[in-house]
Amino acid sequence: MRSSRIVSSHGKKSGASSYRLTSTPHAQPHAGKRMTFCTDFDKSIVINTFKRRGWKQVMPEEEWNVYWSNTVNCRTIFSLDNGLRLGDSQFINHFPNHYELVRKDLLVKNIKRYRRELEKDCNSLAEKTEVKLPGGQVITRYLYLDFIPVTFVLPSDYSLFVEEYRKYPQTTWILKPCGKSQGAGIFLINKLSKLKKWSRESKTYLQHHLTSKDTYVISRYIDNPLLIGGKKFDLRIYVLVTSFRPLKAYMFRNGFCRFCTMKYDTSVAELDNMYVHLTNVSVQKHGSDYNSEHGGKLGIHNLKLYLEGTRGREVTDRLFESIQWLIVHSLKAVAHVMSNDRHCFECYGYDIIIDDNLKPWLIEVNASPSMTATTVNDRILKSKLLDNLLSVVLPPGGTPDSRWNKTPTAEALGDFQILIDEDSMYKGEMDQRERLARKN
Numbered sequence: 001m002r003s004s005r006i007v008s009s010h011g012k013k014s015g016a017s018s019y020r021l022t023s024t025p026h027a028q029p030h031a032g033k034r035m036t037f038c039t040d041f042d043k044s045i046v047i048n049t050f051k052r053r054g055w056k057q058v059m060p061e062e063e064w065n066v067y068w069s070n071t072v073n074c075r076t077i078f079s080l081d082n083g084l085r086l087g088d089s090q091f092i093n094h095f096p097n098h099y100e101l102v103r104k105d106l107l108v109k110n111i112k113r114y115r116r117e118l119e120k121d122c123n124s125l126a127e128k129t130e131v132k133l134p135g136g137q138v139i140t141r142y143l144y145l146d147f148i149p150v151t152f153v154l155p156s157d158y159s160l161f162v163e164e165y166r167k168y169p170q171t172t173w174i175l176k177p178c179g180k181s182q183g184a185g186i187f188l189i190n191k192l193s194k195l196k197k198w199s200r201e202s203k204t205y206l207q208h209h210l211t212s213k214d215t216y217v218i219s220r221y222i223d224n225p226l227l228i229g230g231k232k233f234d235l236r237i238y239v240l241v242t243s244f245r246p247l248k249a250y251m252f253r254n255g256f257c258r259f260c261t262m263k264y265d266t267s268v269a270e271l272d273n274m275y276v277h278l279t280n281v282s283v284q285k286h287g288s289d290y291n292s293e294h295g296g297k298l299g300i301h302n303l304k305l306y307l308e309g310t311r312g313r314e315v316t317d318r319l320f321e322s323i324q325w326l327i328v329h330s331l332k333a334v335a336h337v338m339s340n341d342r343h344c345f346e347c348y349g350y351d352i353i354i355d356d357n358l359k360p361w362l363i364e365v366n367a368s369p370s371m372t373a374t375t376v377n378d379r380i381l382k383s384k385l386l387d388n389l390l391s392v393v394l395p396p397g398g399t400p401d402s403r404w405n406k407t408p409t410a411e412a413l414g415d416f417q418i419l420i421d422e423d424s425m426y427k428g429e430m431d432q433r434e435r436l437a438r439k440n
């Protein structure tokens with residue numbers, strides 16, 4: 001058994017590009033040995049959570065038990081060129097090809113493929129239904145798996161997009177660069193002419209510098225979001241996956257809503273106003289109405305109470321079941337393409353928008369959800385998230401062991417709830433037929 005060590009060419013941590021990987025004989029953990037962690041993030045929440053458990057912080061080039069890495073360094077570790085294997089007592093916080101779930105274009109591609117495959121197998125999950133739009137048009141959509149807005153990848157799907165655009169010319173669309181985050185490079189359009197201009201300019205540009213980073217997704221803009229106090233918000237939900245095959249996933253109960261600072265307004269004049277349309281904290285914190293005390297955030301429990309009060313308990317319960325449903329099926333959509341390395345776990349940040357019919361839409365999945373606290377409550381929540389996460393990921397003795405069957409005790413779950421555990425279906429996922437019946 002060999003373990004990997006990351007060493008920069010100067011013997012200390014620097015940019016990922018200067019890392020050199022070496023291999024050393026793996027020392028098996030022994031009783032009483034102090035656990036070690038390393039991290040690429042200078043975040044007190046991450047560091048303090050490990051230290052509170054008595055773990056010692058080391059550099060990536062030293063012997064570590066858990067590496068809270070960024071995605072680039074994780075990919076370097078698993079790069080085939082290295083020919084290295086992690087030791088049994090080493091865990092890392094990403095799956096090697098997490099991008100299948102978290103890259104905007106690949107997420108859509110995988111979900112579309114998943115639906116097609118179910119359809120081919122005549123699986124009842126892929127059932128379709130006809131829906132009448134407010135304008136009288138009738139469209140066909142998936143009955144149970146219609147949880148991502150209609151999306152195309154640009155420039156490759158440009159013609160398909162134009163076809164769709166012509167069918168529904170009143171629709172607003174949102175363009176998002178696949179290689180960026182935090183709201184960067186996002187814009188809304190309601191006319192094809194705007195896209196044509198963008199497309200012409202970008203094609204000239206792309207011909208010279210084409211990289212995957214220049215790819216965009218264009219999605220139907222959810223223009224009827226549920227508003228509270230007249231403002232748009234999205235949900236951030238944390239989902240921990242400890243295995244893709246069998247699928248074992250947990251949802252943290254304490255997600256939160258992130259609000260825009262300006263009232264929602266669909267008028268064309270406000271189409272470019274990101275304080276109206278984008279819920280990212282990284283965007284909203286620059287707005288003049290940003291409140292740094294609550295950070296534009298509301299706990300999911302309060303959202304639930306609000307909805308129970310305004311819409312009723314039954315529909316609120318159904319909404320939260322639908323959210324769990326979409327998370328489980330987004331994971332199933334990638335489960336077969338994921339490299340299911342037993343040393344890996346991953347905490348995903350799911351971004352979900354609820355529309356005014358209380359239908360949840362999956363907007364995006366993040367592989368490195370921010371561990372920066374913008375408020376006191378944020379700090380409490382994220383510290384608990386990480387601490388609970390370690391309890392789920394680590395075997396009862398607290399020492400990482402990749403041979404463990406990854407079945408945490410009920411006490412170890414803390415504020416996580418089981419979304420799905422394919423090892424013991426009835427413990428985790430509600431019976432599928434029962435769920436379908438409830439959704440109807």
Ligand SMILES: Nc1ncnc2c1ncn2[C@@H]1O[C@H](COP(=O)(O)OP(=O)(O)OP(=O)(O)O)[C@@H](O)[C@H]1O
Nearest residue numbers: 149180181182183184219220221222278279280364
């Ligand atoms: N289809 C959509 N309909 C309505 N609003 C959307 C849609 N897609 C994105 N948004 C809004 O734009 C914001 C940014 O989108 P998204 O999260 O996909 O981009 P990002 O820049 O990668 O953000 P992140 O930093 O979370 O990775 C969302 O939080 C949401 O408020």
